[in-house]
Amino acid sequence: MMKHALGGALVVVLLVAAAYAAFFVAPTDVKQGLIYRILFLHVPSAWTGLVAFFVCFIANLLYVWRRAPRWDWLGISAAEVGLAFTTVVLVTGPIWAHPVWGIWWTWDARLTSTFVLWLLYVSYLVLRTLVEEPDRRALFSALFGIFAFIDVPLVFGSIRWWRTQHPQPVIMGEPGSGLDPTMRKVLFFSWLAMLGLMTLLLKARYRVEAMRGELETIRREAEVL
Amino acid sequence: MSLLSNTTALLGKELRTEFRSRELLTTTVVFILVVVVLFSFTFDPTSGESRRFAASLLWLAFLFAASLMLQPCFLREQNNDTLSALRLCVADPFAIFVAKLAANTLFLLLTELLMLPVFSILFNVPVFPVFGQLVLVLFLGSLGVSIAGTALSAISAQARMRELLLPLLLLPLLTPVLVASTRVTVGLLDPAPFMEWKGIGFLVIFDVVFLTALWLFGEYLLEE
Numbered sequence: 503m504m505k506h507a508l509g510g511a512l513v514v515v516l517l518v519a520a521a522y523a524a525f526f527v528a529p530t531d532v533k534q535g536l537i538y539r540i541l542f543l544h545v546p547s548a549w550t551g552l553v554a555f556f557v558c559f560i561a562n563l564l565y566v567w568r569r570a571p572r573w574d575w576l577g578i579s580a581a582e583v584g585l586a587f588t589t590v591v592l593v594t595g596p597i598w599a600h601p602v603w604g605i606w607w608t609w610d611a612r613l614t615s616t617f618v619l620w621l622l623y624v625s626y627l628v629l630r631t632l633v634e635e636p637d638r639r640a641l642f643s644a645l646f647g648i649f650a651f652i653d654v655p656l657v658f659g660s661i662r663w664w665r666t667q668h669p670q671p672v673i674m675g676e677p678g679s680g681l682d683p684t685m686r687k688v689l690f691f692s693w694l695a696m697l698g699l700m701t702l703l704l705k706a707r708y709r710v711e712a713m714r715g716e717l718e719t720i721r722r723e724a725e726v727l
Numbered sequence: 728m729s730l731l732s733n734t735t736a737l738l739g740k741e742l743r744t745e746f747r748s749r750e751l752l753t754t755t756v757v758f759i760l761v762v763v764v765l766f767s768f769t770f771d772p773t774s775g776e777s778r779r780f781a782a783s784l785l786w787l788a789f790l791f792a793a794s795l796m797l798q799p800c801f802l803r804e805q806n807n808d809t810l811s812a813l814r815l816c817v818a819d820p821f822a823i824f825v826a827k828l829a830a831n832t833l834f835l836l837l838t839e840l841l842m843l844p845v846f847s848i849l850f851n852v853p854v855f856p857v858f859g860q861l862v863l864v865l866f867l868g869s870l871g872v873s874i875a876g877t878a879l880s881a882i883s884a885q886a887r888m889r890e891l892l893l894p895l896l897l898l899p900l901l902t903p904v905l906v907a908s909t910r911v912t913v914g915l916l917d918p919a920p921f922m923e924w925k926g927i928g929f930l931v932i933f934d935v936v937f938l939t940a941l942w943l944f945g946e947y948l949l950e951e
Binding site: 566618621622625628629632633634638641642645646648649650652653656657659660661663664 | 875878879882885886887888889892895896899900902903906907910925926929932933936937940944947948950
């Protein structure tokens with residue numbers, strides 16, 4: 503219990519520090535002004551989401567290989583946490599894009615592929631609700647998770663090559679290119695804080711799923727008796 | 728060698744089952760026709776724009792049709808209780824997948840080839856000068872759809888709401904196939920037709936990647 507509280511406190515401190523750095527340490531962007539600061543929430547969330555999906559992929563592989571329920575629990579937890587972060591990306595993106603690009607959404611490569619990524623993992627969660635038997639649900643969702651993760655680079659590749667031929671918004675076409683050193687430091691610090699948050703959420707979600715799994719086993723045993 | 732002979736035998740079985748009733752092929756052809764006609768109401772098909780949209784409409788219709796057509800692939804085995812027997816009689820379960828996906832590719836390609844002339848007349852796009860190239864992209868696209876679709880239909884056959892689940896799982900996964908094949912087809916239906924080889928290469932990569940994944944993980948999909 504003490505350990506959880508300490509971990510939580512550490513993550514809160516990190517997040518507050520990251521927010522402080524994002525608002526007061528990083529210099530204001532010459533062209534975009536204040537709004538650019540959403541970058542410190544948007545970009546680290548995107549990276550963290552990808553990390554969570556990678557954790558999900560590894561858990562899926564391990565489940566197929568080892569068949570231990572804990573890998574299934576980790577898989578679902580990581581998928582949900584990754585989806586939460588990707589949702590933050592998809593929400594903060596338009597909030598930034600509207601004043602800077604003048605539009606909420608554009609079918610640009612990065613936006614579109616993030617959206618498809620989000621859809622793939624939503625399907626993963628839907629699949630889990632539609633298979634009753636726990637072992638089968640775990641195996642099928644693990645296999646779909648593997649297929650989905652393999653698909654991600656193909657989605658990114660195809661959309662990047664063929665969907666960006668229409669005129670693209672010019673400002674910040676490549677975030678990260680020519681970023682001010684202080685901004686870069688703040689960005690990576692925010693990512694660290696986000697990774698902390700991800701670990702915290704993942705652990706909490708995993709505990710819930712483990713309890714649910716055990717409850718399910720007990721219930722089934724009770725039915726057999 | 729046993730993989731090849733098993734696959735041929737199973738493919739024969741798939742083809743015989745279908746060509747006895749032809750219900751899958753007939754239904755799919757009619758379905759595509761309905762979708763294409765309905766699409767034509769959503770914009771003015773006689774305008775110059777139709778040339779640009781034609782390829783996308785065609786591929787969307789094929790994709791939707793495929794997501795429905797692949798449904799019975801494993802469901803049939805399950806309903807007839809033949810899946811365990813199938814698994815018992817082949818040494819490598821990959822043979823079951825190869826046979827099924829080859830049959831599905833063939834069925835898809837057949838319906839697409841039937842629809843192509845109709846489509847050409849309805850939307851006023853000449854397909855015959857580029858017929859060979861079109862068949863190539865149709866084949867590679869259908870193969871990709873069938874590989875992913877056959878794998879996922881083994882999953883959806885054992886879930887609730889399977890009719891909705893398969894399209895839900897399959898369609899986002901097929902984004903790369905849709906993007907690449909539409910791009911190639913748009914080029915081929917252009918007034919000055921050109922072949923986008925990058926797209927063909929991309930489809931080959933997709934097919935190889937997913938075939939490898941199916942080879943590695945397919946047997947787990949058929950576990951009891």
